[in-house]
Amino acid sequence: MAFLELKGIRKSFDGVHALKGVDFTVEEGEVHGLVGENGSGKSTLMKIIAGVYTPDEGETYLDDRLVTDNSPFFSSVSGISVIYQDLSLFPNLTVVENIYMGKLVSDSGKIVNPKKYIQPAIDTLNGLGVAINPYDLVEMLPIAKQQIIAIARALTNKTRLLILDEPTTALTRKEILQLFEILGKLKEKGISFIFISHKLDEVLEICDRVTVLRDGDHIGTEPASSLGIEKIESMMLGKSLTFERKTSSGAKETEVLRLEKLTKKNNFADVSLTLKAGEIVGISGLLGSGRTELALALFGIAPADSGRIFINGRETRIDSVDAAVQRGIAYVPEDRLQQGLVMDHSIGDNIVLATQDDYVRKMRLIDRRAMRVTSERWIRDLGIKTDSAKKSARVLSGGNQQKVVVAKWLAMKPTILILDSPTVGIDVGAKSALYETIRDSARNGMAILMISDEMPELLSNCDRIYVMRNGRMIREFDAQKIGESDLRNALELSGTTSFSGVGV
Amino acid sequence: MRRYFFNRHEWFLVGVLVVLSAVITCINPSFLSFENITDLLKSFTVLGIFSLGMFMVIVSGGFDISFTAIAQAAQYAVVALLMFRWASIGDIWVAIFLAVLFGLVLGCVNGAIIHFFKIPPIMVTIATQNLYYGIMYVITKGDLIHDIPLYYREFSYARVIEFHRVDGAPYGLTLVTAIWIVLGIAAALFLKYTRLGRSIFALGGNRISAERIGFNICLTTIFVYGAMGAIAGLAAIVDVSIAGSVIPNSIVGKELQIIAAVILGGTAITGGKGSIQGTFLGVFLFAVLSNSLTLLKIPSYYYKVFTGLVILLAVAGNALQIKRQEGKKVRVQVDEIRAGGA
Numbered sequence: 001m002a003f004l005e006l007k008g009i010r011k012s013f014d015g016v017h018a019l020k021g022v023d024f025t026v027e028e029g030e031v032h033g034l035v036g037e038n039g040s041g042k043s044t045l046m047k048i049i050a051g052v053y054t055p056d057e058g059e060t061y062l063d064d065r066l067v068t069d070n071s072p073f074f075s076s077v078s079g080i081s082v083i084y085q086d087l088s089l090f091p092n093l094t095v096v097e098n099i100y101m102g103k104l105v106s107d108s109g110k111i112v113n114p115k116k117y118i119q120p121a122i123d124t125l126n127g128l129g130v131a132i133n134p135y136d137l138v139e140m141l142p143i144a145k146q147q148i149i150a151i152a153r154a155l156t157n158k159t160r161l162l163i164l165d166e167p168t169t170a171l172t173r174k175e176i177l178q179l180f181e182i183l184g185k186l187k188e189k190g191i192s193f194i195f196i197s198h199k200l201d202e203v204l205e206i207c208d209r210v211t212v213l214r215d216g217d218h219i220g221t222e223p224a225s226s227l228g229i230e231k232i233e234s235m236m237l238g239k240s241l242t243f244e245r246k247t248s249s250g251a252k253e254t255e256v257l258r259l260e261k262l263t264k265k266n267n268f269a270d271v272s273l274t275l276k277a278g279e280i281v282g283i284s285g286l287l288g289s290g291r292t293e294l295a296l297a298l299f300g301i302a303p304a305d306s307g308r309i310f311i312n313g314r315e316t317r318i319d320s321v322d323a324a325v326q327r328g329i330a331y332v333p334e335d336r337l338q339q340g341l342v343m344d345h346s347i348g349d350n351i352v353l354a355t356q357d358d359y360v361r362k363m364r365l366i367d368r369r370a371m372r373v374t375s376e377r378w379i380r381d382l383g384i385k386t387d388s389a390k391k392s393a394r395v396l397s398g399g400n401q402q403k404v405v406v407a408k409w410l411a412m413k414p415t416i417l418i419l420d421s422p423t424v425g426i427d428v429g430a431k432s433a434l435y436e437t438i439r440d441s442a443r444n445g446m447a448i449l450m451i452s453d454e455m456p457e458l459l460s461n462c463d464r465i466y467v468m469r470n471g472r473m474i475r476e477f478d479a480q481k482i483g484e485s486d487l488r489n490a491l492e493l494s495g496t497t498s499f500s501g502v503g504v
Numbered sequence: 505m506r507r508y509f510f511n512r513h514e515w516f517l518v519g520v521l522v523v524l525s526a527v528i529t530c531i532n533p534s535f536l537s538f539e540n541i542t543d544l545l546k547s548f549t550v551l552g553i554f555s556l557g558m559f560m561v562i563v564s565g566g567f568d569i570s571f572t573a574i575a576q577a578a579q580y581a582v583v584a585l586l587m588f589r590w591a592s593i594g595d596i597w598v599a600i601f602l603a604v605l606f607g608l609v610l611g612c613v614n615g616a617i618i619h620f621f622k623i624p625p626i627m628v629t630i631a632t633q634n635l636y637y638g639i640m641y642v643i644t645k646g647d648l649i650h651d652i653p654l655y656y657r658e659f660s661y662a663r664v665i666e667f668h669r670v671d672g673a674p675y676g677l678t679l680v681t682a683i684w685i686v687l688g689i690a691a692a693l694f695l696k697y698t699r700l701g702r703s704i705f706a707l708g709g710n711r712i713s714a715e716r717i718g719f720n721i722c723l724t725t726i727f728v729y730g731a732m733g734a735i736a737g738l739a740a741i742v743d744v745s746i747a748g749s750v751i752p753n754s755i756v757g758k759e760l761q762i763i764a765a766v767i768l769g770g771t772a773i774t775g776g777k778g779s780i781q782g783t784f785l786g787v788f789l790f791a792v793l794s795n796s797l798t799l800l801k802i803p804s805y806y807y808k809v810f811t812g813l814v815i816l817l818a819v820a821g822n823a824l825q826i827k828r829q830e831g832k833k834v835r836v837q838v839d840e841i842r843a844g845g846a
Contacts, residue, residue, distance in 0.1 A: 269839070
C-alpha cells in the first residue's frame with residue numbers, strides 16, 4: 001500500500017517553475033531514491049512533502065486519504081520526519097537529551113520529568129544496535145554516530161517516512177554500510193525512506209526504486225534493479241556523459257615536491273610521493289583515509305610530526321600556513337564555500353582577495369582598475385555566469401561560487417596547487433569548464449595535487465594517481481593505463497597493504 | 505559523560521577556592537569564621553543575583569549589557585515613587601514587587617526587539633542601556649536620594665540564621681543572601697525540569713535546530729530577557745537596602761564584572777553550556793579574591809588587576825584544555841601494519 005502519493009505537483013517561485021507536474025509515490029517499507037542535478041527540484045519536492053511549501057497545483061495523499069492542509073506540524077504528526085544534511089542536533093546536549101528533545105516538544109506538559117524520557121530514548125538507541133554512550137555530548141561524537149542519533153530522534157516520534165537528505169556525504173565506507181544496515185532493519189518494520197543523494201552507486205545499492213528529476217520535470221521512476229549508473233546519469237542530464245580523457249602528460253622533468261615518510265600521529269603515516277611541474281597527480285581514498293589530513297599538513301594548517309618535505313629539491317619545513325604560501329603552495333579546501341569565499345564581497349573582490357598585495361601602488365593605494373581587469377579575465381576564462389564582477393558572491397549558484405574560489409587561488413599563480421574534492425556539489429556542465437581550467441594551469445607549468453574520490457574525475461585529469469587507505473599510501477597508478485574498476489578495487493579492497501606500482 | 509553535581513571545570517574552581525581560602529586562613533585565621541563568610545556573601549549578593557539572570561541570557565546564546573541600567577532605573581523609580589507619591593503603601597515587599605515588574609517590562613522590550621528585528625543582542629542592549637539610563641538621568645537630573653525609609657535597612661539586616669558576638673553584635677546568614685541562594689536553586693530546577701528551561705539550552709546550542717524541532721523561539725527569547733530584567737529589579741532593591749541611599753551611577757558600570765563571573769563559572773560565551781553551580785562558584789571566587797586582598801591588607805586598587813588576571817588565567821586554561829583535546833582526537837585510524845615496500 002502506498003503510504004504517500006503525490007499527483008501532478010507543480011510549484012513555481014517568482015515565475016520560475018521549480019516543479020512541473022511531478023508524480024511521486026512511496027510504498028510502505030520502501031527505500032525510494034530521489035536524484036537529479038542541483039536545481040532539478042529535489043529539495044522543493046522534499047519541502048512540499050514536509051509541509052514547508054504548499055504546491056501551486058497537485059494533490060497529496062497519505063494512506064490514500066487526501067491531505068488538504070499540509071504544514072510542518074501536520075506532516076510531523078502524520079509520521080513524516082526529515083533529517084537535513086546538517087542533522088539539526090544540539091551539540092551541547094547529551095545523546096539522550098537530543099533523542100528525546102523532539103518528544104519533549106510534542107508532549108503537552110510544561111514540567112519535564114527526565115526519567116520518563118531517558119529509558120525510551122536509550123531503548124530506541126539500543127534498538128538500532130549501535131554502541132553509543134547515551135550520556136556523551138553530541139559534539140564529541142563523529143558524524144556517523146550523530147547521524148544515527150538523528151535517526152533515533154526521528155523514531156521517537158512514531159515516524160513512518162524518513163526523508164534523508166545526502167546522508168552519506170560525510171561518512172566513511174564502513175559507516176555507510178552500518179547506516180544501510182540500520183535502514184534495512186527499519187524497513188522490515190514497515191518504515192519508508194526517501195533517500196536523496198548524488199552518490200549514484202549508493203542509491204543503487206540501497207534503494208528499491210529511484211525517481212529522477214530534471215529541471216522540475218519527472219523524468220521517470222524505475223526499480224533500482226533495472227537501472228545502472230550510466231542510465232541514471234543520462235536521465236539526469238538528458239544526454240549521455242563522457243569526460244574526455246587527457247591524452248598526454250604535460251609533466252616536465254623538474255620535481256617540485258617530494259615527500260619522504262611524512263607522518264602525523266592519528267592522521268597519516270609514512271606518506272611518500274613525488275610531484276613534477278606541469279603534472280596533475282591524484283590522491284584518492286575514501287573519507288577517513290587521511291587524504292584531507294595530508295593536504296592540511298602540506299598547507300601548514302595541521303603540520304606533520306615527522307618525515308621530510310622537499311620543494312624544488314631543497315628540504316624544507318612547513319609549520320604554518322604562511323610558510324606554505326611563501327613556498328608557493330595554494331590550497332582549495334573541500335569546504336570552500338565556508339573557508340574560501342567572502343559572501344558579501346563582490347565577485348571581483350573575491351577573485352583578487354589573495355593577491356591584493358600585487359595591486360598596491362604608490363602611497364599604499366590600491367589600483368582598482370588593474371584589479372578589475374584581472375577579475376574580469378578570470379570570470380571570462382572560467383565561464384562564471386554573471387553580468388558584472390561587482391555583484392555580490394552570494395547571488396551566484398553553488399557551482400559558480402566554486403569557480404570564484406578556484407579563480408582566487410589560480411590568480412596567485414602558485415607553484416603547487418592542492419585541490420580538495422574540486423567538483424563536489426557542482427553540476428556536470430560546470431565540471432568540464434573547471435577541468436579545462438585545471439588542465440590549462442598544468443600546461444603552463446603548475447604542479448597540481450587533486451584530492452578526490454570521484455573516479456571519472458581522477459582518470460580523466462590525472463597523470464598519476466596515489467591511493468590512500470587508513471592513513472597510508474597503498475598504491476600508485478599510471479592513470480592512463482588503468483580503468484575505473486582497477487581504481488575502485490584499490491579504494492575499497494580491504495586486506496593487504498602492499499605497495500605496488502602499476503606501470504610506473 | 506553523566507552529569508554529576510560538578511563537572512571538570514567546576515571542580516577546578518572548587519580546588520582554586522579551597523587553595524585560596526587555605527592560604528588566606530594561614531595568614532589571617534579570621535577569614536574562615538562564619539561571621540566573615542556571611543558578611544562576604546552579603547556584600548556579593550547583588551552581583552550574585554544579577555549573575556543568575558545573566559547566566560540564562562548567555563546560555564540561551566544571547567547577551568545583555570543593559571541590565572544594570574534597568575536595575576538603576578528600577579531602583580530610582582521605585583524608591584522615589586514609594587517615598588513621594590505612594591508613601592502610604594511603602595513596604596519592602598511592595599518595593600520588590602514594583603521593581604521586578606518594572607525590570608520585567610524593560611527586559612521584555614529588549615527581548616522583543618532582539619527577536620522581531622533580528623538585531624544582534626549586544627547592539628540592542630548597548631542601545632537600550634543608554635536609552636534606559638539616559639531617560640532616568642533626564643528625569644532625575646542625577647540627584648541622590650538620601651534618608652530612604654527604614655524598611656530598606658531592616659531588610660538588609662534581617663537574618664535567617666542569627667548569632668551574637670561576645671560584645672552582643674549580631675551576625676549570621678542574611679535574608680538577602682538566602683534569597684539569592686533560593687533563587688539560584690529555583691533557577692537550576694527550572695532550567696532542568698521545565699520545557700521552557702530545556703528550550704533555553706536548546707536555543708543556545710543550535711538555534712536552527714531548535715526552530716526546526718518546534719520550540720517557540722519567540723517565547724524563549726522574550727522570556728530570558730524578561731527574566732533578566734525582573735532579576736535586575738530584585739537586585740536593585742537589594743542593592744539600595746545594603747547601600748542605604750540611591751546613587752544614580754552606582755550600578756551601571758558593573759555589568760562586565762558580572763558577565764566575567766558567569767564566564768569564569770564555565771558558561772560558554774557562545775551559549776548552550778554552563779551551569780548554575782558554576783555561576784555560584786564564579787561569584788564565590790570573585791568574593792574570596794576581593795576579601796583576601798582586604799584581609800591581606802593589599803591596597804584596593806589592586807583588585808581590578810587581580811580580577812583581570814584571574815579571568816585571563818581561567819579563560820586561557822579552558823582554551824588550552826580544548827586545544828589539547830582537539831589534538832588528541834583521532835582523525836584517521838592509521839593502519840599499524842608497516843607498508844611493505846614503502
